Amino acid sequence: MSDQELFYLLALMKVDGVGDIMAKKLLNYCGNAENVLNSKLNQLAGIDGVGSVLLKNLKDKIIFEKADQELAFIRKNNIDVSFFQDENYPDRLKHCIDSPVLLFSGGNIDLKNRKIISIVGTRQITSYGTEFCRKLIEDLALLDPVIVSGFAYGVDIVAHQFAMEYNLQTIGVLAHGLNQIYPRVHKKYMAKMEENGGFITEFWSSASPDKENFVRRNRIVAGISEATIVIESADKGGSLITANLANDYNRDVFAVPGRVTDRYSQGCNDLIKTQKANVLTCAADLIYVLNWDIEKKPQAIQKQLFIDLDPYEQKIYDFLLKNGKELLDIIALECNLPIFRISGTLVNMELKGIIRPLPGKMFEAV
Structure with a gap:
């Protein structure tokens, strides 16, 4: 331009x-x-x-x-500018009627033909939410998704950190201009994020991180991605606004269920109860609903044999090595595992590259 x-x-x-x-x-x-x-x-x-x-x-x-x-x-400041009619403007965001006319960005962002998910939630993330976020991103890492969030306290920064830990592109959507960072304590993460990802905003350098800007920012978080995931949320909060916006844009929404007595599970449980979100218990749920293909890296298959397996994975892997390809129902029966447990475990094993699916609900060890 x-x-x-x-x-x-x-x-x-x-x-x-x-x-x-x-x-x-x-x-x-x-x-x-x-x-x-x-x-x-x-x-x-x-x-x-x-x-x-x-x-x-x-x-x-x-x-x-x-x-x-x-x-x-x-x-x-060598800021990249994307006009909503340009080729470099995020594809999914183009289709949102209220998408920003101009986007300003910095870093090394590549959104073309990528799997993109937004992860949001409370600023008061618990150990339960932190561990779920880590496990989710770890299990999705082989699919190389882009992780989008708002660079705020709590779930946002945790999602960015785990994305960086697993070498995934991660993007922070800001509620102010690119001449500043909020919260300031997160400035230490900027350089690492800009190496593989970066920051996007619709706001000018004159804009401050005012409360209403965060609400406006949420529509970008919801619109830019294929799906929005709410890790934890109280019964009110910005993450619920983002989830509702994602529903308005006809995007998939996922929520992590929790105990009914837990304050920061109330928002997620309500989203599920009112059918505004799919239940998310593991990466397999997301992969199934979004119909993502399991894309393994061929050069890593042999090395994958030496990765750590949990007891369920080890039991299934040993059975398939001994018996060759087998039906899902037979695997469940012979390994004495319920179907709900084995389905998610098999997908996680596919992600690790140690088994592969075959037609007719059959699996074999790699």
Whole structure:
């Protein structure tokens, strides 16, 4: 995008009364932002939602001063800018009616043809939530998903940390401009995240991390991904807003169930009870609902034989080595394991590359 195109887009987005939906109407009608701002008022008066106040605001010269300042900041700091009609704009987010017209990003972000999931939850994450998040990301690691969250306290930063630990791309969606970081204590994670992932925001350098910005930020978290996972949540909170937005965008939502007496399981249990979320007990649940293929790395198959197996996995693996390919029901019967236990275990073993599925619900050791 040229500096001139970006300058006029920035100016348009700074017009009082022009949000993302209205901006898209104006751009669709006029072709580009420069045409919008140079049009005569009577040419725009027929657009749905355009009234006299907005027409007056479109001629406010201060928008050009602000656009010039922001453009200078963008170029000075080598910030990447994505226009909602550009090829480099996140594919899934494009289809959300209220998606940002412009996205600003930093780091090494690659979202093309990728499995993308958002992980959200309470800022008061418990040991139960932490361990579930670690196990989930560990079991999904061979599928190489992109982990998106909000870089906030609690579930957000835990998800980012485990993603980095397992060498997955991870992206923080910010509620402020790229000239700062909030909370400041998380600044220590920035460099590592930017090596493989980075940060995305719709906010200018002049924006502060105000409360309403976090609510706006949540629609990006929900819209950019294939599915949103709520690890833990009280009966109210930003993660529930994100889950509802994901449902509005027709995305899959998952929630981790917990004890009815646990405060930070109430929101998740309610999502499941009201059928706004799928139950998530392990990585296999996510893989099944999203219909993800198990993509193994061929060069790692032999080495995978030396990984640690839990007792259930070891029992199944020993049985398949001895007996060759076998039906799921027979494996369950001979290994004395219930079907609900064996299904998830088999998927985890596939992820580790030590067994492979065959037609007819059969499995064999690799």
